[in-house]
Amino acid sequence: MKRVRHPAWRRLRHVLFAAFLVLVAVLLVRAARGIAWHEVWAALRALQPSTLAIGLALTAASYLVYGGYDLAGRAYAQHDLPARRVLAIAAVAYAFALNIGALLGGAGFRLRMYAKDGVPLGKVTRVIVFSAATNWIGYLVLAGTLLASGQVSLPPALAMHGLGDATVLRVLGGVMLALGVAYLLACRATHGRIFHARGHHFRFPSLRLALLQIALSVANWSLMGAVVATFLPQAGYAAVLTALLLASVATALVHIPSGIGVLEAVFIAMLGHAVPAPRLIAALLAYRACYYLVPLAFATLGFAVMELRGRRAILGAPANG
Structure with a gap:
């Protein structure tokens, strides 16, 4: 039986979502008014080529690790597409997901x-x-570890409202880590069982595959x-x-392509007390x-090549048959 959600709950969700968007907009407007944009461009021009090269090398490593998601997914789904092709598909999809949204x-x-x-x-x-x-x-595992370790402190503006209490952050981190452990326990206890929910069926991966999931994701983040x-x-x-x-959670919540504005708003809120806003904006533009x-x-070019090769294969199939 399909569950019917109460109209009041739907309205509350819409109100909360609208309030979140308004908060982001206010933060952006306030930040933009106080930013000396000539200093942003000066900071960008001051970046060394070697710094950009390191950033690009780390990006390439991240995309390669992300491709491991789909390689592990190949073992989980049990298809036999070659690894090179899987990595190419994952890289193209990842680039498009970041820029135009995860769903599309x-x-x-x-x-x-x-x-x-x-x-x-x-x-x-x-x-x-x-x-x-x-x-x-x-x-969950990475954020939980950061919070539980006590290495993280919120900015003074939030700490003044009691949100910077190290105990609260450590408890939150512990909860996140507990969720990660619960996932591993579920994978170990239920591997092989198929669950059914609303016409769909799924199964947890093996414990070994679940550990690989965590290792890949932690490395990528x-x-x-x-x-x-x-x-x-x-x-x-x-x-x-x-x-x-x-910022990644905030971006996922608002569904804005590329998280434009959201990423900047969160970084200014979190690090604006320690780093001048022009430096922050310049760094995020470089990122x-x-x-x-x-x-x-590269993804656009790669996708075009894949499409072109696919069409040639279709056109050439009858003649080669």
Whole structure:
């Protein structure tokens, strides 16, 4: 039986979502008014080529690790597409997901590219769900570790309201780590069992595959943080990584392509007390160029090549038959 959600709950969700968007907009407007944009461009021009090269190298490593999500997903879904092809599909889908959204970019492009290679729809769906689960279960473990370790402190503006209490942060981190452990226990206890929910069926991966999920995801999030930290060495890696993790959740909540404005608002709120706003904005622009725009250019070219080769194969099939 289909569950009917209460209208009051739907209205509350809409109100909370609208309030969140308003908060982000207010933060952006306040930040934009106080930013000396000539200092932003000066900071960008001052970046050394070697710094940009490091950022691009870390980006390439991150995209390669992210491709591991789909390689592990191949084992989970049990399809036999070659590893090189899987890595190419994952990289293209990841770049489009970051720039135009997870649903259209990540899922949509995966569906098209895997289907063109003959992977059944059910197996493609399992890869998509597995990759999403990999991303967020590793997020829980990494963020939980940061919070529970006591390395993270919130900015003074929040601490004055009692939100910076180290005990609260450590408890939150412990809860996140507990969720990660619960996932591993579920994988160990229920592996092989098939669960049914609303016409869909799924199964947990093996414990070994679940551990690989966490390792891949933690590595990828860590590399993403390292890309930003390359352009913000004065902020410290732990603080930068914490801001990035928080910004990623905010971006996922508002569904704005590329998280435009949201990423900047969160970083200014978290690190604005320690790093001048022009430096922050310049660093985030450099990060976007390395992690979003350059991969998007390659992904667009790669997708065009895949499409062209696919059409040639279709046109050439009758003649070769």
